[in-house]
Amino acid sequence: MAAVTVTGSLGFFGREAIPSSRAPELWFRPSEVASKGAFLFASEPRKATLTGTSWTVTLEETYDFPEDVHYLPEIHYFSAGGNLTHVDELRRKIRVPAGGGSISNFPTEPQPGAIIVDAGPPKVTGVVYIDWANVTSDGVLVYAPESSV
Structure with a gap:
């Protein structure tokens, strides 16, 4: 502080x-x-x-x-x-x-509803993202921290 x-x-x-x-x-x-x-x-x-x-x-x-x-x-x-x-x-x-x-x-944080395209996990926390780099036979992985849903 x-x-x-x-x-x-x-x-x-x-x-x-x-x-x-x-x-x-x-x-x-x-x-x-x-x-x-x-x-x-x-x-x-x-x-x-x-x-x-x-x-x-x-x-x-x-x-x-x-x-x-x-x-x-x-x-x-x-x-x-x-x-x-x-x-x-x-x-x-x-x-x-x-x-x-x-x-x-300073870290930049996406505005609500923003769609960010990048390689790898986002550089900010508390956002939902889709991991297109690790597609499996079941599909893609979606990560959604509890605080962002």
Whole structure:
């Protein structure tokens, strides 16, 4: 249970920086109020520090919460007068592993209903998968952890 530093990059498609005239802010909104041990965490969003296309933010590790806690990133854009003009929301859950680090190294988890084609077992847990590599005379093997059914 720890607050860790998380880093990454932010820009438009094409990897160009968002112009400072758009006054972007990157926020990480916790999914819910949560608890770890005797500590109760409020759902107050955390603001990242932006420098060019790079950002850094302090977040709580989320894999060891008893609840399904994750962060939902939001990019806020402001006018020259300081008025909010637009919000971009990433709909993918961001779960922070022990130690934090670069978001590019975080495990990605499939969204509900996603179909992933890959060789070998999935690199995430709690998903149903079909093992096409080990077809027997009875057919293919389907693995379904109890938590995913």
